[in-house]
Amino acid sequence: xxxxxxxxxxxxxxxxxxxxxxxxxxxxxxxxxxxxxxxxxxxxxxxxxxxxxxxxxxxxxxxxxxxxxxxxxxxxxxxxxxxxxxxxxxxxxxxxxxxxxxxxxxxxxxxxxxxxxxxxxxxxxxxxxxxxxxxxxxxxxxxxxxxxxxxxxxxxxxxxxxxxxxxxxxxxxxxxxxxxxxxxxxxxxxxxxxxxxxxxxxxxxxxxxxxxxxxxxxxxxxxxxxxxxxxxxxxxxxxxxxxxxxxxxxxxxxxxxxxxxxxxxxxxxxxxxxxxxxxxxxxxxxxxxxxxxxxxxxxxxxxxxxxxxxxxxxxxxxxxxxxxxxxxxxxxxxxxxxxxxxxxxxxxxxxxxxxxxxxxxxxxxxxxxxxxxxxxxxxx
Amino acid sequence: xxxxxxxxxxxxxxxxxxxxxxxxxxxxxxxxxxxxxxxxxxxxxxxxxxxxxxxxxxxxxxxxxxxxxxxxxxxxxxxxxxxxxxxxxxxxxxxxxxxxxxxxxxxxxxxxxxxxxxxxxxxxxxxxxxxxxxxxxxxxxxxxxxxxxxxxxxxxxxxxxxxxxxxxxxxxxxxxxxxxxxxxxxxxxxxxxxxxxxxxxxxxxxxxxxxxxxxxxxxxxxxxxxxxxxxxxxxxxxxxxxxxxxxxxxxxxxxxxxxxxxxxxxxxxxxxxxxxxxxxxxxxxxxxxxxxxxxxxxxxxxxxxxxxxxxxxxxxxxxxxxxxxxxxxxxxxxxxxxxxxxxxxxxxxxxxxxxxxxxxxxxxxxxxxxxxxxxxxxxxxxxxxxxxxxxxxxxxxxxx
Numbered sequence: 048x049x050x051x052x053x054x055x056x057x058x059x060x061x062x063x064x065x066x067x068x069x070x071x072x073x074x075x076x077x078x079x080x081x082x083x084x085x086x087x088x089x090x091x092x093x094x095x096x097x098x099x100x101x102x103x104x105x106x107x108x109x110x111x112x113x114x115x116x117x118x119x120x121x122x123x124x125x126x127x128x129x130x131x132x133x134x135x136x137x138x139x140x141x142x143x144x145x146x147x148x149x150x151x152x153x154x155x156x157x158x159x160x161x162x163x164x165x166x167x168x169x170x171x172x173x174x175x176x177x178x179x180x181x182x183x184x185x186x187x188x189x190x191x192x193x194x195x196x197x198x199x200x201x202x203x204x205x206x207x208x209x210x211x212x213x214x215x216x217x218x219x220x221x222x223x224x225x226x227x228x229x230x231x232x233x234x235x236x237x238x239x240x241x242x243x244x245x246x247x248x249x250x251x252x253x254x255x256x257x258x259x260x261x262x263x264x265x266x267x268x269x270x271x272x273x274x275x276x277x278x279x280x281x282x283x284x285x286x287x288x289x290x291x292x293x294x295x296x297x298x299x300x301x302x303x304x305x306x307x308x309x310x311x312x313x314x315x316x317x318x319x320x321x322x323x324x325x326x327x328x329x330x331x332x333x334x335x336x337x338x339x340x341x342x343x344x345x346x347x348x349x350x351x352x353x354x355x356x357x358x359x360x361x362x363x364x365x366x367x368x369x370x371x372x373x374x375x376x377x378x379x380x381x382x383x384x385x386x387x388x389x390x391x392x393x394x395x396x397x398x399x400x401x402x403x404x405x406x407x408x409x410x411x412x413x414x415x416x417x418x419x420x421x422x423x424x425x426x427x
Numbered sequence: 428x429x430x431x432x433x434x435x436x437x438x439x440x441x442x443x444x445x446x447x448x449x450x451x452x453x454x455x456x457x458x459x460x461x462x463x464x465x466x467x468x469x470x471x472x473x474x475x476x477x478x479x480x481x482x483x484x485x486x487x488x489x490x491x492x493x494x495x496x497x498x499x500x501x502x503x504x505x506x507x508x509x510x511x512x513x514x515x516x517x518x519x520x521x522x523x524x525x526x527x528x529x530x531x532x533x534x535x536x537x538x539x540x541x542x543x544x545x546x547x548x549x550x551x552x553x554x555x556x557x558x559x560x561x562x563x564x565x566x567x568x569x570x571x572x573x574x575x576x577x578x579x580x581x582x583x584x585x586x587x588x589x590x591x592x593x594x595x596x597x598x599x600x601x602x603x604x605x606x607x608x609x610x611x612x613x614x615x616x617x618x619x620x621x622x623x624x625x626x627x628x629x630x631x632x633x634x635x636x637x638x639x640x641x642x643x644x645x646x647x648x649x650x651x652x653x654x655x656x657x658x659x660x661x662x663x664x665x666x667x668x669x670x671x672x673x674x675x676x677x678x679x680x681x682x683x684x685x686x687x688x689x690x691x692x693x694x695x696x697x698x699x700x701x702x703x704x705x706x707x708x709x710x711x712x713x714x715x716x717x718x719x720x721x722x723x724x725x726x727x728x729x730x731x732x733x734x735x736x737x738x739x740x741x742x743x744x745x746x747x748x749x750x751x752x753x754x755x756x757x758x759x760x761x762x763x764x765x766x767x768x769x770x771x772x773x774x775x776x777x778x779x780x781x782x783x784x785x786x787x788x789x790x791x792x793x794x795x796x797x798x799x800x801x802x803x804x805x806x807x808x809x810x811x812x813x814x815x816x817x818x819x820x821x822x823x824x825x826x827x
Binding site: 048049050051052060063160307310321322324327328330331332334335338339340341342343346348349350363366367415418419422423424425426427 | 428498706711723732748751818
């Protein structure tokens with residue numbers, strides 16, 4: 048058992064942290080988000096070329112840094128601290144995950160493009176009716192000779208406005224919620240019949256409703272086995288959950304330290320409000336939530352490699368992180384008082400991200416139910 | 428970062444498991460299984476076996492009898508001990524006093540007191556709390572006046588009352604915080620004294636707690652004569668010892684391995700008991716949700732403890748972060764006890780203590796459900812209440 052980071056991992060963290068400190072301040076971020084295209088291609092280019100972090104979890108043969116889930120965790124935590132909207136999760140963790148785990152023929156070339164900052168992925172999995180059920184799919188992919196024809200509506204596809212490629216889950220067979228009959232496709236966003244309605248999200252990202260209308264893709268667009276794609280989807284989503292938990296750790300740390308700083312400065316009744324015990328204990332309880340979240344993120348990240356333990360670990364971590372996001376986020380605003388309600392202070396922006404993370408890839412209730420099933424068996 | 432055990436560590440686990448299986452005292456096991464009140468000898472039975480083996484105090488420095496185990500080995504040891512439901516050596520000597528002695532004591536004191544603690548020959552109790560000094564421990568009033576006696580030697584004459592002295596009814600010796608300078612600031616006038624409980628003037632009186640048990644006591648000190656050489660560390664600097672002791676007391680308190688074991692028992696009970704709908708209680712939507720949430724909370728605590736241990740291995744002592752382990756550990760222990768009581772339903776009610784040995788009404792697992800839950804409320808109160816732990820974190824970790 049070992050909870051230490053290697054020198055390379057510590058260096059990776061320092062590299063990302065110091066770059067973001069210089070180039071991704073709250074004001075710089077706000078300015079970039081306020082104008083089109085709503086994210087910063089220049090930052091992405093720097094991630095690829097200056098920092099080389101887009102190759103963090105890929106093997107050295109493919110041009111990557113030779114890391115894995117731990118490296119994703121480190122990068123995502125730092126990105127959480129800076130509220131980075133650029134699509135590391137969608138591209139490197141999720142796009143990269145599908146490419147790595149599927150034996151996809153074109154994986155090598157596409158991973159090269161990811162590392163170079165050229166291919167940007169968004170994960171089109173959710174549907175308007177499906178809530179958090181990964182298997183609830185109305186989107187269809189009908190086989191048509193050597194190709195597939197996709198039709199359907201994907202909901203709130205984070206990062207789709209800036210994506211070059213979409214990872215699409217669709218039914219090649221079976222009923223709407225069947226575990227069988229699900230397949231995964233890589234679709235270029237420029238493909239004929241793909242249309243998007245783009246919009247900002249409450250936490251500063253850009254997303255799209257993506258409509259597929261008779262989108263014809265070749266057999267080479269299929270990722271993983273036809274009709275048996277759900278285990279692959281679940282694996283990558285568990286990796287995305289662990290990475291999102293890591294991002295949350297960064298967000299939570301900022302919410303907590305920001306609240307400590309603010310309450311030390313803010314004076315009422317002739318003294319800093321941080322001297323009041325009722326606020327001190329609240330901040331201790333926030334701190335405990337942050338520490339427990341870090342612990343669970345480590346746990347889930349380490350267990351990603353073990354398919355038998357992975358799912359339960361990811362569900363447990365997401366439950367802890369979901370609760371922490373609510374508790375720490377809401378109390379951070381509460382302890383900032385009226386100032387916490389203003390758009391000008393960073394704290395509210397961390398709160399908004401924390402709130403969206405609560406529901407990302409499944410709410411606390413969703414993962415609690417999943418954990419119950421895995422740990423305690425079927426309910427009555 | 429990884430969670431793998433090395434082949435050596437797996438072999439160590441097998442060795443530990445086999446040792447416990449082959450050497451755990453049968454009469455102690457029988458007494459534990461029947462829920463009988465333990466005698467002094469039974470309390471010490473396993474301790475004495477471990478002393479022979481050299482495994483009483485894994486955390487002590489090797490020169491005083493520690494095992495030199497890695498944090499992972501200690502973790503394995505605590506897991507196996509919990510799995511086998513052993514009665515660990517009492518904490519008063521091994522976990523609480525000994526670190527104070529080997530950290531602050533003289534060579535003479537180390538030689539005099541550590542072997543008795545290690546071998547389980549001397550039973551120690553703690554004299555910290557007073558009727559008027561609980562969370563505000565430093566306000567303690569028990570007074571020690573230094574005199575030169577007729578024999579030409581120096582003594583402290585101790586007067587006062589201590590309370591909540593756990594298992595003091597069995598104690599040979601006690602470690603006490605006493606006020607040696609009434610004029611100094613509260614923390615600055617305290618000394619750390621070792622007192623022979625057989626000294627004239629020491630009276631131990633039972634306190635019966637709400638579940639009906641006799642664990643804790645009042646200790647009255649009436650002109651008790653204590654040789655000056657029984658003081659650990661400098662006069663008026665006992666608070667330094669007290670603080671160090673409390674940090675050690677907190678670090679073991681998470682009780683992760685024991686809680687894992689108890690969670691497993693809760694699951695067993697909940698698969699035996701029925702829900703209103705007739706299925707198992709564990710399939711009941713509301714109950715299973717509570718079990719699942721507790722299990723997740725315990726996992727988080729486990730990994731927080733592992734992170735703390737890893738930090739200690741890299742040279743940091745148990746710091747104020749151990750307060751997190753105390754808070755979360757006791758919350759989880761209490762939640763487990765609540766859920767067991769909840770699970771047993773009607774059979775939580777019978778009070779069997781006065782019905783004689785081995786009395787049982789309802790299922791065996793229900794017999795202690797209420798008593799354990801009532802008794803368990805102490806854990807968030809003792810060792811520095813959980814509110815005091817929050818004060819400690821606020822001050823020492825958050826800098827508030």
